[in-house]
Amino acid sequence: MVRDTRSFVISYKGRKQDVALPGWYCDISGESIHSRGDLKISDRALMALKAEVDGLATPSEVARVRKKLGLSQVKASEVLGGGPRSFQKHESGEVTPSRAMTNLLRVMERHPEEIHRLEADMLASGGSSSLGD
Numbered sequence: 506m507v508r509d510t511r512s513f514v515i516s517y518k519g520r521k522q523d524v525a526l527p528g529w530y531c532d533i534s535g536e537s538i539h540s541r542g543d544l545k546i547s548d549r550a551l552m553a554l555k556a557e558v559d560g561l562a563t564p565s566e567v568a569r570v571r572k573k574l575g576l577s578q579v580k581a582s583e584v585l586g587g588g589p590r591s592f593q594k595h596e597s598g599e600v601t602p603s604r605a606m607t608n609l610l611r612v613m614e615r616h617p618e619e620i621h622r623l624e625a626d627m628l629a630s631g632g633s634s635s636l637g638d
Contacts, residue, residue, distance in 0.1 A: 506531045506538065515551045518558050524550040549598035562607040567595040570610045574620045584623050585609060 506529040513526035524547050528539040556563050562570075571581045571592060578592040587595075587606060594600035602610070613619060 506536075511537075513547060515547060515554060517551065517554050520554060520558050522550065522554050552598055552601050556601050560607075561604065562595070562602045562610050564596050564598045567592065567602060567610060570614045571596075574613060574617055576620070584620065584627055585613070 508527070509530050510525045510527045511530060513524045515522050515524055526539070526547055527543045528537045530537045553563055555561075571578065574581070576584065578596065579589065581592045582589055585606070587602075591600070595602050595606075
């Protein structure tokens with residue numbers, strides 16, 4: 506077996522995409538062995554393909570909108586919801602944002618001034634402090 510990166514095709518709802526998948530490959534048997542790290546590459550590519558096909562926010566879209574709003578990943582999670590590491594997971598491709606989070610991000614992108622109202626509401630209810638922390 507040799508360590509190599511080879512083309513692997515993922516598909517979802519009729520859409521296909523090639524992924525460069527690292528692993529240990531045997532040219533004689535055609536067998537391959539992949540580590541957990543190797544498989545994260547194909548898993549994240551599949552999640553990104555699903556997001557694209559289903560019209561959900563992609564990791565790059567989540568990061569772009571969050572930065573446009575002037576929020577850190579932690580602050581975005583606090584103000585917009587989803588748990589303490591949700592934006593880190595969305596932006597790394599580990600977790601695909603829900604339809605609700607996708608819609609919220611897209612509305613916030615069009616109306617970024619609303620982030621200040623959300624933070625004010627959070628502060629009024631006993632949440633934490635300023636944007637971008």
